[in-house]
Amino acid sequence: xxxxxxxxxxxxxxxxxxxxxxxxxxxxxxxxxxxxxxxxxxxxxxxxxxxxxxxxxxxxxxxxxxxxxxxxxxxxxxxxxxxxxxxxxxxxxxxxxxxxxxxxxxxxxxxxxxxxxxxxxxxxxxxxxxxxxxxxxxxxxxxxxxxxxxxxxxxxxxxxxxxxxxxxxxxxxxxxxxxxxxxxxxxxxxxxxxxxxxxxxxxxxxxxxxxxxxxxxxxxxxxxxxxxxxxxxxxxxxxxxxxxxxxxxxxxxxxxxxx
Amino acid sequence: xxxxxxxxxxxxxxxxxxxxxxxxxxxxxxxxxxxxxxxxxxxxxxxxxxxxxxxxxxxxxxxxxxxxxxxxxxxxxxxxxxxxxxxxxxxxxxxxxxxxxxxxxxxxxxxxxxxxxxxxxxxxxxxxxxxxxxxxxxxxxxxxxxxxxxxxxxxxxxxxxxxxxxxxxxxxxxxxxxxxxxxxxxxxxxxxxxxxxxxxxxxxxxxxxxxxxxx
Numbered sequence: 001x002x003x004x005x006x007x008x009x010x011x012x013x014x015x016x017x018x019x020x021x022x023x024x025x026x027x028x029x030x031x032x033x034x035x036x037x038x039x040x041x042x043x044x045x046x047x048x049x050x051x052x053x054x055x056x057x058x059x060x061x062x063x064x065x066x067x068x069x070x071x072x073x074x075x076x077x078x079x080x081x082x083x084x085x086x087x088x089x090x091x092x093x094x095x096x097x098x099x100x101x102x103x104x105x106x107x108x109x110x111x112x113x114x115x116x117x118x119x120x121x122x123x124x125x126x127x128x129x130x131x132x133x134x135x136x137x138x139x140x141x142x143x144x145x146x147x148x149x150x151x152x153x154x155x156x157x158x159x160x161x162x163x164x165x166x167x168x169x170x171x172x173x174x175x176x177x178x179x180x181x182x183x184x185x186x187x188x189x190x191x192x193x194x195x196x197x198x199x200x201x202x203x204x205x206x207x208x209x210x211x212x213x214x215x216x217x218x219x220x221x222x223x224x225x226x227x228x229x230x231x232x233x234x235x236x237x238x239x240x241x242x243x244x245x246x247x248x249x250x251x252x253x254x255x256x257x258x259x
Numbered sequence: 260x261x262x263x264x265x266x267x268x269x270x271x272x273x274x275x276x277x278x279x280x281x282x283x284x285x286x287x288x289x290x291x292x293x294x295x296x297x298x299x300x301x302x303x304x305x306x307x308x309x310x311x312x313x314x315x316x317x318x319x320x321x322x323x324x325x326x327x328x329x330x331x332x333x334x335x336x337x338x339x340x341x342x343x344x345x346x347x348x349x350x351x352x353x354x355x356x357x358x359x360x361x362x363x364x365x366x367x368x369x370x371x372x373x374x375x376x377x378x379x380x381x382x383x384x385x386x387x388x389x390x391x392x393x394x395x396x397x398x399x400x401x402x403x404x405x406x407x408x409x410x411x412x413x414x415x416x417x418x419x420x421x422x423x424x425x426x427x428x429x430x431x432x433x434x435x436x437x438x439x440x441x442x443x444x445x446x447x448x449x450x451x452x453x454x455x456x457x458x459x460x461x462x463x464x465x466x467x468x469x470x471x472x473x474x
Binding site for chain 1: 343345349351353354355356357358359360364367368370371372373374378
């Protein structure tokens, strides 16, 4: 436990060794993120019958859920990716790489502030939500899915980082994949407006299934197939991330260190 | 096999790169060719030579950072790329220290990463050994280059490894105090060490000195 406290302290000091950045990082950001979401919720839906509003077919509900999903994905993907790349550019990455911990755990130590931030965000949001609404279990299920989106983003960020470091001459394919998945996710506009040729892509998109699962829970009927596809995709992406972290050893680290 | 390193006819070379990063094979230049070395437990071996003759490349091959094109590298009884990471300490040219952390925080962080049981005592011992007491509470960005090197040496020896790799450890140290301190500590710790030095004078304390020449 003491070790993780040291990791947290180090991460906070690396981010900015001043009072305000630490307060901003740990308190203001989660609050500022949670409050508008709550206000949007209150303004748009709290006055209506909840089950009727969250039917998964309303444009507003899709956009609102899409916004939060995108927020969680980006938190996972970019924050983690940037932190790892910063270690790489500061030449301190080798310290993590050669530490006698599982490399995945070593990488995770870089995300302790982000994880804490997400926890604080979730707690703040939960308190606000419960203040306005009383159904606990569906809400926890929704929160779990949002956390799933965060984890999916983190895994994609890790894969992107490793590929960028190990194959610096190649295209940043994961970014384009991420962009494609976002555009066909229905976070910005309902996917039914997409041309027919894109519908297959939409069906294969884990973001879409995650969003459908969230909307299903909110509407009072959990979409099991979509939920399974979402969590299955999450497991698959994490397997790839773990494989890249663990199996990437001599030949690839040689390239990485030379780069 | 603790504290032993074995390199057998190791070769390694590099190519120039095109604008798009492709290796230009016609420019291939061997840096290390048929190099063999054995370091026994507790022995300090220094590689001496001019810039660019391959001292650091040998060090990185021995650490498993570079895969040799030919030959074998064994560290602690295992192939060099899968050695016991708890047992090896290293100080490379980039010193792997965080500038915004204090010296103490840097050492604590390394101790936590290496799962040392009593972090506070381990760090205090290392600080005393490398005489960092006056500086250890300051952020590293305020250190001189020599102090950074001392901190990096303290970090590399903090976990009491059985094998130590040091790339030009005396580069920024003063001859009057810091180099004798570093030599005294390296000798007293009794760790098997492979280090690189540009001059024979700095390497004179080692059990064996190998002069590396251009391949």
